[in-house]
Amino acid sequence: MSNHGAYTAERASALSGVPKSTIHWWDRRGVLEPSVSPKTLKLWSFEDLVALRVIYWLRQKKTSQLGHEIPSTSLSTIQTALAELRALKLPVQTDEGWSIFVTPDGHTYINAPEGPRTPDGQFRLPNLLDAIAPFSTAEGPKGPDLVRPRPQLRIVPGRLSGSPHIEDTRVETRAVAALARDGASNHRILTLYPFLTMEKIGQAVDLEDQLADNLTRQVA
Numbered sequence: 001m002s003n004h005g006a007y008t009a010e011r012a013s014a015l016s017g018v019p020k021s022t023i024h025w026w027d028r029r030g031v032l033e034p035s036v037s038p039k040t041l042k043l044w045s046f047e048d049l050v051a052l053r054v055i056y057w058l059r060q061k062k063t064s065q066l067g068h069e070i071p072s073t074s075l076s077t078i079q080t081a082l083a084e085l086r087a088l089k090l091p092v093q094t095d096e097g098w099s100i101f102v103t104p105d106g107h108t109y110i111n112a113p114e115g116p117r118t119p120d121g122q123f124r125l126p127n128l129l130d131a132i133a134p135f136s137t138a139e140g141p142k143g144p145d146l147v148r149p150r151p152q153l154r155i156v157p158g159r160l161s162g163s164p165h166i167e168d169t170r171v172e173t174r175a176v177a178a179l180a181r182d183g184a185s186n187h188r189i190l191t192l193y194p195f196l197t198m199e200k201i202g203q204a205v206d207l208e209d210q211l212a213d214n215l216t217r218q219v220a
Contacts (some may be wrong), residue, residue, distance in 0.1 A: 002150060004090075005162025006036045006076075011114035012044040014211035015155075015164075016052040017143025023052060031075065032082065040158040046157035047090060047131030049146060050131045051082055057129045060138070070104045070127065081106035090157065098146050098147065099132040149173075150203035164207060166200050176201055177208030 006088045012034075015018035026032045027042070032051055036043035044052075058073035058081060073081075088100065099111045102125055135143040144164075147153055154167045164173040171193055181188050186201050193201075 005158035006043045007045075007049065007162065009042060009044070010215060011182070012049060013141070014053065015143055015146065016049045016056075016212045017137050017141045017214065018052040018056050018121075019137070019139050019141065022056070026052075026055065033076070037152045037188055043044065045157070046146070047085070050090075050100055051083070053131045053143065054078075054081055054085060054100075054108065054129065055136050057102065057131075058104070058106060058136060073106055077106040081108055084108045099130050102129040102131055103127070113145070140217040142210070144207060144210060145175055149207050152200045153207055164204075164205055166196060169195065171204075171205050173198065173204035176204040180205045 007015065009023055010018050013023055017025075019184050021033075021046075027038075029036065032055060034042045035043040035048055036045050041125075043084060055078055058078050058145075063070050081102065085100070087196075088108065088137070090100075090110065101109045101111060108131075132146045134145050144150070149155060149164050152167050153164055153173060155162060155164050159165070160170060160172060163169055166173065166176070176189060180186075183190075186198055186205075189201050190196060190198065200215065
């Protein structure tokens with residue numbers, strides 16, 4: 001996987017929706033090691049965020065649209081799925097809509113406008129995971145959309161180390177939320193960033209509240 005984006009374990013957990021303890025356990029077991037920095041200060045890439053969701057989903061039992069139980073995927077099949085994910089050419093600089101689809105048997109595909117794309121054409125199957133769309137886990141955390149976490153917010157792997165930011169700016173959502181936590185009103189924040197809007201400020205704070213809640217749920 002390419003090292004676009006750089007996230008600490010806490011940030012990777014909050015954004016992916018996968019519990020931090022699970023992320024560390026997979027690291028220790030060699031299931032998925034952080035690809036940006038595997039030692040000392042461990043840092044996960046944007047592609048790692050996607051991989052975390054893929055692994056989590058594949059390891060869960062699922063029910064088909066016909067009501068048939070789909071067993072959890074073996075670790076060997078998961079490694080095959082991760083190899084396919086590494087082979088995909090994920091968008092780096094664009095913030096256009098796109099996604100990654102995963103089948104229960106571990107095959108991964110990047111989408112075309114009309115649906116998942118394979119080397120020999122397009123198709124659409126039931127029981128797919130959309131690894132970019134909002135993601136929920138049994139433990140409670142809910143990861144946001146990894147491209148458009150809110151209508152006027154963006155995550156672009158090749159920009160600002162993949163940090164969520166307000167569209168068409170370099171203002172990271174955590175910077176806005178930090179001001180709000182320090183007691184600054186939205187009007188005060190707007191005087192510091194006059195090119196923003198109240199709506200964008202509200203969305204930035206709302207996203208960071210969600211991410212903080214994800215981590216709080218894990219230790220509750």
